[in-house]
Amino acid sequence: xxxxxxxSNLNLSFGDxxxxxxxxxxxxxxxxxxFMGPSGSGKSSLISIINRMIDFExxxxxxxxxxxxxxxxxxxxxxxxxxxxxxxxxxxxxxxLPRSIFENxxxxxRLKGISDRTSLHHIVEDSLKKAFLWDEVKDRxxxxxxxxxGGQQQRLCLARTLALKPEIILLDEPCSGLDPxxxxxxxxxxxxxxSDYTIILVSNNTKQIARISDFSAFFxxxxxxxxxxxxxxxxxxVEKRTEDYIQGKFG
Amino acid sequence: xxDRTMLKERFVKWVLITFALSxxxxxxxxxxxxxAEGLPLFLKVGLKKIIFGFKWAPTKGYFxxxxxxxxxxxxxxGALVIGAPLGLSCAIYLSEYSGKKTKxxxxxxxxxxxxxxxxxxxxxxxxxxVPLVRNYLGGSGFSLISTSLILGVMILPTIISISFDAIxxxxxxxxxxxxxxxATKWQTIYKVILPSAKSGILASFILGMGRAIGETMAVxxxxxxxxxxxxxxxxxxxxxxxxxxxxxxxxxGDHRLGLFSTGIVLMVIIMALNYLANFGIKxxxxx
Numbered sequence: 001x002x003x004x005x006x007x008s009n010l011n012l013s014f015g016d017x018x019x020x021x022x023x024x025x026x027x028x029x030x031x032x033x034x035f036m037g038p039s040g041s042g043k044s045s046l047i048s049i050i051n052r053m054i055d056f057e058x059x060x061x062x063x064x065x066x067x068x069x070x071x072x073x074x075x076x077x078x079x080x081x082x083x084x085x086x087x088x089x090x091x092x093x094x095x096x097l098p099r100s101i102f103e104n105x106x107x108x109x110r111l112k113g114i115s116d117r118t119s120l121h122h123i124v125e126d127s128l129k130k131a132f133l134w135d136e137v138k139d140r141x142x143x144x145x146x147x148x149x150g151g152q153q154q155r156l157c158l159a160r161t162l163a164l165k166p167e168i169i170l171l172d173e174p175c176s177g178l179d180p181x182x183x184x185x186x187x188x189x190x191x192x193x194x195s196d197y198t199i200i201l202v203s204n205n206t207k208q209i210a211r212i213s214d215f216s217a218f219f220x221x222x223x224x225x226x227x228x229x230x231x232x233x234x235x236x237x238v239e240k241r242t243e244d245y246i247q248g249k250f251g
Numbered sequence: 252x253x254d255r256t257m258l259k260e261r262f263v264k265w266v267l268i269t270f271a272l273s274x275x276x277x278x279x280x281x282x283x284x285x286x287a288e289g290l291p292l293f294l295k296v297g298l299k300k301i302i303f304g305f306k307w308a309p310t311k312g313y314f315x316x317x318x319x320x321x322x323x324x325x326x327x328x329g330a331l332v333i334g335a336p337l338g339l340s341c342a343i344y345l346s347e348y349s350g351k352k353t354k355x356x357x358x359x360x361x362x363x364x365x366x367x368x369x370x371x372x373x374x375x376x377x378x379x380x381v382p383l384v385r386n387y388l389g390g391s392g393f394s395l396i397s398t399s400l401i402l403g404v405m406i407l408p409t410i411i412s413i414s415f416d417a418i419x420x421x422x423x424x425x426x427x428x429x430x431x432x433x434a435t436k437w438q439t440i441y442k443v444i445l446p447s448a449k450s451g452i453l454a455s456f457i458l459g460m461g462r463a464i465g466e467t468m469a470v471x472x473x474x475x476x477x478x479x480x481x482x483x484x485x486x487x488x489x490x491x492x493x494x495x496x497x498x499x500x501x502x503x504g505d506h507r508l509g510l511f512s513t514g515i516v517l518m519v520i521i522m523a524l525n526y527l528a529n530f531g532i533k534x535x536x537x538x
Binding site for chain 2 (some may be wrong): 051053056080082084085088089091093095096097099100106107111112157160161164
């Protein structure tokens, strides 16, 4: 299997707090990789390095490296703006921009310089269909995105990310605030999307990771404890802590 | 609570209410006073002859203040042309680009700008701007452009502080969402932050206008105070405020009432501007 993202001996500190400790992991192309672990385990921080959103934080120290397609994304020659167009992110809380549904999705493509109305329409429709939202909003693309329900907003954010035509999609607990039906819709969408994208799903919900991810990584207090195919991790975990976490003995 | 402390609490509350209401009462009295003095002339001469009249010769029965209304709006517009881009840029720089240290230095400096008495602005205008305009652009130098320039600087603190507040209240999450979609900093500012802060920014412009149209001292000193509608930016002009300040000292009878009428017109304009600005501020970031 082809490796898409590699983190090698990655260390991250915020001031005096050591958040990621020597994390080394390969994420494979066209798979869904689940990152799980209790809060404070460093899984979200790892995500924010991969999309370089960490740049917006103060007092950060990073050691080690992260490679995408074998090229470092942390060295001086890497452009974070360019990177974020290749690595799309869906946040825990859906954040539609205060504009119409259409304009929310056309935002990324417009930034890239696409302004032709038909191309934009095509991208918007395609992205919404892939995010399983098209049927619900196709008649009101010009209404404000803020009027959508929470579950719809999150799928809008997914569609918005897809419109960037990224190679990688990072989802940081995308279903934490959603009802089971909306969650199922997102999961369905992700399962279909993995053939075209490399997806990392951060979640506290082990059942969700077990349901849709191909590989699972368990983080605890900044350390990668166990990483294997989801089958192995969930049926025959090597580490006691992984087993305890999956069984819900701590979290 | 004992009866004593209860009584004390109630006493404090009533004292505060009384003082709070008295400031409202002052406003109300100013209103009544100006209306009582100015309205009779409106009735006697006629609204149209005052507001749209071109000739101001109050001792001969002409009370036309149209040139002053136009002049007031012209200097205000000029001030906005100068102050709005400068002020907005400054607010954007302060909230999005400047570091903590620069901000700690710039914010108090700008507040100081607001504290400079207007007579000092006027003085600087007479000493520096007026000769500059006279020597390089022509005319007497006491002109629309000189006045607008000084007023433009005077309204900067208003525009900057209110725009700054409007921009900083745009949720951080919008910036993150935009950045995550590969927007550069300027793209985020231009496409997300400014549209979200639009109503607050507009309100800052309108309040700046209110400040400019009400300014008196600096304007009298630089505007030249001629009684006509300026036809070029180098022409002198007289504003509504200037008219009152210049003539009140010696005005009697109908002349004095005429100045009150001028005051009513000014007050209506400023109240309308404030109303507009409040309307803008109260509206939540575009939904």
